[in-house]
Amino acid sequence: MTRGHEPTMKKIDSAVAVEPAATVPKGRKNNPEKTREDILQAAVAEFVAHGLTGARVDAIAERTKTSKRMIYYYFGSKEQLYVEVLEKLYGAIRNTESELNLSELEPVEAIHRVVEFTFDHHDSNV
Secondary structure (H helix, E strand, O other), rough: OOHHHHHHHHHHHHHHHHHHHHHHOOOOOHHHHHHHHHHHHHHHHHHHHHHHHHHHHHHHHHHHHHHHHHHHHHHOOHHOOOOOHHHHHHHHHHHHHHHHHHHOOOOHHHHHHHHHHHHHHHHHHO
16 A cells, blocks of 8 residues: 555544444434344234234334344344244243143143143233
């Protein structure tokens, strides 16, 4: 590199370093975990209301004030987002189910308790 080009490179480097801070809206924090969780929550509502085929990634992006591109960045596809929603909901019910203390019950009574819990959970979340 010649001397004449060094100051130009430094100016470009400093301009690039400053630019991202200038484009971030005031009050908005970069929190990938929260963004991902917000997308999942909005996706739950969208998939419940419209199913896999009727759900729109545009609607999920609108609810979360993010872009479709960001959703695809985190989840890869609408189908993968759907799978992660199912896993999240399934995990939540199984975690709650673990609080039933089934080990203290007789096997048949434990099975009845799990079935009752599962149907009650379904009825209260339809």
